[in-house]
Amino acid sequence: MLHAAVEAFAQDGYQGCSLARIASEVGLSQAGLLHHFPTKEDLLAAVLDERDRLDTRRFLADGAEGIDVLAALEKLVEYNTYLTGMVQSFTVLAGESTADLHPARDWFQNRYDNVREMIAAELRTGVERGEIRADTDCEGIAAELVATIDGLQLQWLLAPKKIDMPALFRQYTSRLRNAIST
Known part of the structure; x- marks a missing residue:
């Protein structure tokens, strides 16, 4: 169900996708889907939490501290190239969440606060x-x-053949390392 929701949110955004479509993708009725996720907002929260769980697990896997946080982020960026649907869903939802009444606005604000603080720490x-x-x-x-x-x-996401995301991020972190290292 989460995978189908990720794909639907990635293709149509939160506002554009329907629970009926997601339910159909996994062979359920809309009522069957609502049994697991009582509202579309609950499904959205589960999708976002799954993305965050995967990223946090990946980010914390190495136990990187200090300057090594840059290497951990490089690995996370590399890993994300294997999760196109999840990255696309996240990007679409992040953009949509800038609307004041979007149901994921608070989630994204909290996530960005937490991620920045984790890296800064x-x-x-x-x-x-x-x-x-x-x-x-x-x-x-x-x-x-x-x-x-x-x-x-x-x-x-817009130009996967032109943008080597991991290589460009490694170039950036290499310059950053040189600038902040003692």
């Missing part, structure tokens, strides 16, 4: 260890890293 660990320059704006760089990933994902 690891960068601050690098400062404390002496790996990263003391004058580094860890919060600013965390926001920059997230923006770079999201921007590359969008460009990759």
Whole structure:
């Protein structure tokens, strides 16, 4: 069900897809789907939570701390090239969530706050260890890293043969490493 919802949200966005279509994709009636997810918002939340679960598990798998957070993010970007539907769904929903009344707006705001803080915390660990320059704006760089990933994902989705997302992100993190390392 989640896979079908990811694909539907990726193709038509939250507003454009119907529960009936998602139910049909998995061989259920709309009532059958509503048994598992009482509302479309509940299904949306489950899709977003699954994306976040996969990314968090992947990101935390290496236990990267300090400057090594950059390598962990490089691996995450590489991994995302195998999850086209999930990346597309996330990108569509993130764009839609900028509308004030979108049901995922709070989820995306919280997610971005949490992701930036998680990255900034690891960068601050690098400062404390002496790996990263003391004058580094860890919060600013965390926001920059997230923006770079999201921007590359969008460009990759639009032109996958032209945009080598992992290579471009590694180039960026290499320049960043050089700029902030002690």
